[in-house]
Amino acid sequence: MLRFGTEEQRQKILPGITRGEVGFGIGMSEPNSGSDLASVRTKATKVDGGYLINGSKIWTSGAHIANYLVALFRTSSSADDRHEGLTQFIVDMKNTDGIDVRPIHNMTGDHDFNQVFFEDAFIPDSMRIGKEGDGWMQVTTELAFERSGPERYLSSFPLVKEMLREAGQDPSERQAIGLGRMVARASTFREMSLSVSGMLEAGKNPDLEAAVMKELGVGWEQKIPGMAHDLFGTSPRLGGASDYETTQAYITQANVSFSLRGGTREIVRGIIARGLGMR
Numbered sequence: 001m002l003r004f005g006t007e008e009q010r011q012k013i014l015p016g017i018t019r020g021e022v023g024f025g026i027g028m029s030e031p032n033s034g035s036d037l038a039s040v041r042t043k044a045t046k047v048d049g050g051y052l053i054n055g056s057k058i059w060t061s062g063a064h065i066a067n068y069l070v071a072l073f074r075t076s077s078s079a080d081d082r083h084e085g086l087t088q089f090i091v092d093m094k095n096t097d098g099i100d101v102r103p104i105h106n107m108t109g110d111h112d113f114n115q116v117f118f119e120d121a122f123i124p125d126s127m128r129i130g131k132e133g134d135g136w137m138q139v140t141t142e143l144a145f146e147r148s149g150p151e152r153y154l155s156s157f158p159l160v161k162e163m164l165r166e167a168g169q170d171p172s173e174r175q176a177i178g179l180g181r182m183v184a185r186a187s188t189f190r191e192m193s194l195s196v197s198g199m200l201e202a203g204k205n206p207d208l209e210a211a212v213m214k215e216l217g218v219g220w221e222q223k224i225p226g227m228a229h230d231l232f233g234t235s236p237r238l239g240g241a242s243d244y245e246t247t248q249a250y251i252t253q254a255n256v257s258f259s260l261r262g263g264t265r266e267i268v269r270g271i272i273a274r275g276l277g278m279r
């Protein structure tokens, strides 16, 4: 919104976000469009004063609690418009008729993501982000944010904190070395994440840098439950006796999904290969 939105959108929405009162979901993926995002089919048809939305989004994290979605819809469907036919919109989830949010429970049993159905949902012109047809260019910038943000290396961090607590003031030498390395790694990822944010802030499109951040950050956070096992000899147990055991069990189950969201490992590695001139 800061980069591509209108002043009216910024004034209306950004203060609520900074106050922590307004939350967004991301409406990119569809039942038949994940990695191949340019194939999205949910249609925005131009009508007087706005657009009518028909179709469905899936895996939409937080759609059931979000005030708004930032969503990618198809505004033109001629054969050569695969990328040029896409446009981004802000969808007011609380005040729009024709939207049905249905929960999908993940393998930990939590309700995080949803399938969102649109049936003649009206979005006013004032909620279009950027020009019609600029959606693809904008969404790739947005993905660089998503791939390099703190959630790309901090999702397993609660388990690192539990390990630090478990080790207490008198860790074994092996635990001290292992935990020290983990904290050093997290600190390096923080610098990398801030570096990509700086590039975005400067108006660059750091696809390659964000993909490197995601690949390394996610690879690391997926290894943390195994490191916990190595350093403390514990195995994940649901309903464990301590916060440490419960956190280890939860992260062990949840972390398989970390390399999917925001673009799968294969897609991210493909971007890195292209950036290095290998494809």
Ligand SMILES: Cc1cc2nc3c(=O)[nH]c(=O)nc-3n(C[C@H](O)[C@H](O)[C@H](O)COP(=O)(O)OP(=O)(O)OC[C@H]3O[C@@H](n4cnc5c(N)ncnc54)[C@H](O)[C@@H]3O)c2cc1C
Pocket: 025, 026, 027, 028, 029, 030, 032, 033, 034, 035, 036, 058, 059, 060, 061, 062, 113, 257, 258, 260, 261, 262, 263, 264, 265, 266, 267, 270
């Ligand atoms: C926890 C979680 C939260 C999510 N939240 C959101 C959200 O809020 N909003 C949203 O829009 N989406 C969200 N997603 C969806 C996510 O972006 C997609 O799952 C992801 O992009 C992959 O798409 P897909 O599931 O359709 O798999 P597919 O694209 O069908 O891929 C299936 C497999 O094929 C591989 N593959 C596909 N194409 C290629 C290729 N060209 N080369 C090599 N391998 C390939 C993939 O790597 C994958 O292993 C979320 C997903 C998860 C797991």
